[in-house]
Amino acid sequence: EADIYQTPRYLVIGTGKKITLECSQTMGHDKMYWYQQDPGMELHLIHYSYGVNSTEKGDLSSESTVSRIRTEHFPLTLESARPSHTSQYLCASSEFRDPPYEQYFGPGTRLTVT
């Protein structure tokens, strides 16, 4: 069973607020990811990291930022939330190896910006 956690599960916040979505995993995985999932179900990779102090932008441009100071922790921050940021955010982790192994997903954070 995967051990990857996201908090909060649900967040309703006003425009202009700064928010941080937390993600942590206890599997010692070097690789971590953030996905944005729109109401149409499609998943978009917005950030990933392959180790401490590494962060990379994903396929979808995002105004959010991430940090990776500890292996197990990969928080995502929005400096000034806007209604366009309303979405489901999924965090995932995997071993960083070749061939690639499966990603383990957290339960997600559903963000609503009013």
Add this chain to the structure above:
Amino acid sequence: AQKVTQAQTEISVVEKEDVTLDCVYETRDTTYYLFWYKQPPSGELVFLIRRNSFDEQNEISGRYSWNFQKSTSSFNFTITASQVVDSAVYFCALSVRANYGGSQGNLIFGKGTKLSVKP
């Protein structure tokens, strides 16, 4: 460029029917990996299977089976005797050998197929 197409947006079946979810992929890489994930209403994606490009054997796991055909670039997923608990969104995904190390293991997802199994 790599791409995964799941042409079926939504499928609705009655319990005990068999259902096949289609997945077609595009890549120029000769080494690649295909995945299926299930996303139940609770939200987290659950890994179902990984298949590499050199292994075209079909796989069966209980009521689930996968048909990988390189000739048609397809990796279809069949649920036999569907149950209400199979209701979920199913994603097919592709991973290719990266040109640089950091993106190794990144997945390209299809848009998903929402399966509803009615009692």
